[in-house]
Amino acid sequence: MLSTILLQVAAGLSLGKLGATIGAGLAVIGAGLGIGKIGQGAMESIGRQPSAAGDIRTSMIIMAALVEGVALFAIVVCFLALFQ
Numbered sequence: 001m002l003s004t005i006l007l008q009v010a011a012g013l014s015l016g017k018l019g020a021t022i023g024a025g026l027a028v029i030g031a032g033l034g035i036g037k038i039g040q041g042a043m044e045s046i047g048r049q050p051s052a053a054g055d056i057r058t059s060m061i062i063m064a065a066l067v068e069g070v071a072l073f074a075i076v077v078c079f080l081a082l083f084q
Helices: 002-012 015-048 050-082
Strands: none
Touching: 015 050
């Protein structure tokens, strides 16, 4: 299913545009996995040491925001490459 969609897209796009679309998809998947791992680690840490929950939660939110910012930057770069 996915291969047929990619082949249909590849027929109408140049190699650079195909790379930009794949790059945007990988950026989204990577950000989702990264934020998930951050959340998992924070919840495990809070479970082990509940007294430090506030500090752990603050660090988790900051790190998730940084990962999301990098992912947004990557998506914007891919879209700029796509529409050139």
